[in-house]
Amino acid sequence: MKHIIFTLSLILALIIVSCNKDQMVPAAQIDASLRSMVANAAPDGVLDFWLLPQADDLASIPQDPQNPLTEEKVELGKFLFFETAFGTEAAQEEMIGTYSCATCHIPEAGFRPGSAQGIADGGVGFGINGEDRVRNTSYSEIEMDVQGARPLSLISVAFVENTMWNGSFGSTNVNIGTEDKWVGDLVTNNLGLQGIEAQNIEGMEVHKFHVTPELVEEYGYKEMFDNVFAEYPEEERYSNFTASFAVSAYIRTLFPNKAPFQEWIQGNMQAMNAAEKNGAMLFFGKAACTNCHSGPGLSSVEFHAIGVDDMFMRPSFRTDETDLRNLGRGGFTEDPADFYKFKVPQLYNMSDTKFYFHGSSFTNLRDVVEYFNKAVPENPNVPAEQISEKFKSLDLTDEEVDDLTLFLEKSLRDPDLARYKPETVPSGNCFPNADFQSAMDLGCN
C-alpha cells in the first residue's frame, strides 16, 4: 500500500513539475509549439534563421566584398574602436585624446551611450556605464560632438546594409536610386561600399579622429597596420581610411551569442523560464513584433513611422525642430512619402540602458511595450497618414505586457558583452574615455 501511494504521488509530482502553472501544458509541448511558431515567423520557415553567427566564425558573418574580414583586421579594429589617442581634432586642446568610438557605443550599455544623447568631444565623465557623461562647461554647444538622435546600438550591425536611422549610408540595397543625394557627408557612398564601411570613413572625421603615420608609430600600431594593410602603398597605409576599415571589420563581429534566446534556439530548453517563453510566444505571435523587427538580429532595413518624439523635445544639445534628423528617411530622400519614417533597430540588450527610440523619449522598457500595445503616437508633428499600418493596438493584458517585457529584458540580453573589449589599448591610454573625470570613474588614475 505504502508502495502504491509513493508511486502515485511520484507520478503526480512529475506531472506538476512538468506542467505550466496556468494551462497544465507539459513543458516539452510548450517548447515544441514555441519552436514551430518562431520558425514560422522566419521568411524561410526555419528556426535557425534567428540564430546569429558566432563572433569568431568570420566566414558566416555578412561582410563587404571590398573589406573582407580577417582575424588580424578585427583585432586591430578592436583596439582602434576603444583608442582615445587618435582623437586629436578636439575643438579645445585640453580634450585632445580623451574620447573614442566607444564613448558613444559602450559594450556594457548594449553598445549605446548609457545616456540620452551621446557626447564625445565636449563631454566629460563616465559614471559606471556612461550614464554620468555631461557637457564640458567650457565648450560652446556648436563645438560639441553630439547628434540630434540617440546613437544606434552596434549589436548585430553586420545585418544593417544601410546604416543610420535614415539609412543614408551604403550604395547598395535600399539606396539604389538615391545617387543624386550622395554629396557632402555622403560622398563616400560613391565608393560602392556597404553602409558600415561608407559611414565609418566619414565617421572618423565627424568624430574628430586623425590617424597619421607619426601617431601610428608613436602609439605602437605600426606593425599591425603593416600586417593588415600590406597591399596598400606605404603612403596610404596609416590613415583614417584604413583605420575605418579595421573598425568596420571589428563591429561586424558584435553578436549577442550568449543571450538566453540564442541558447534556447540551439537546444538549451532551460535557458528561458515559462514566463519568458510566454513572452517569446507573444513576440513572434499575437504581438507580431517581427512584422517590422524581421531580420536575424531583430532589426531590418525598413523604415516605419511609429510617431515617437524627437530629441529636441527633451533637454538636449545641437538640435531643434528644424533638424533634418526629425524627418527620418525623408530627411535623406526628401520624398514626403518617407517623412518621419525611421529604420527598425535591433532589440538585444535593451535593458542595459534606459533610453529608448531615436529621441530617447522613453526611459522604461515596459512603457515601450505598452506604447506598442496601445499604438497611440506621442509626437503631434507626425501626421496620422504617415503612421505605419503595422503600428496598431494589440489588446495585450497586463500580464502579457509583463511577459513580453521580460522576454526583451532577459531572454534577449547577452550578460557578457564586455568580452568584446580589449584588456588594454596599445597607447596605454584610459578607455573608452580619458578626460580627468572619466579616468577617475573608470579607475584609471
Ligand code: HEC
Ligand atoms: C558622439 C557620439 C558618437 C561617437 C563618438 C560615435 N558614434 Fe556611431 N552613432 C552615433 C549616433 C548619434 C548614431 C545614429 C545617428 C543617426 O542615425 O542619425 C550612430 C550610428 C552609428 C552606426 C550606424 C548603426 C546602424 O544600425 O545604422 C555605426 C555603424 C556607428 N555609429 C559606428 C561608429 C564608429 C565606428 C565610431 C567611431 C569611429 C562611432 N560610431 C562613434 C553617435 C556616435
Ligand code: HEC
Ligand atoms: C510598424 C513596425 C514596428 C512594429 C510592428 C514594432 N516595431 Fe519596434 N520599432 C520600430 C521602429 C521603426 C522603431 C524605432 C522608432 C524610432 O525611434 O523612431 C522601433 C523601436 C523599438 C524599440 C526601441 C529600440 C531602441 O533602440 O530604442 C523597442 C524596444 C521595440 N521597438 C520593441 C518592439 C516590440 C516589443 C514590438 C512588438 C510589440 C515592436 N517593437 C513592434 C518598428 C516597429
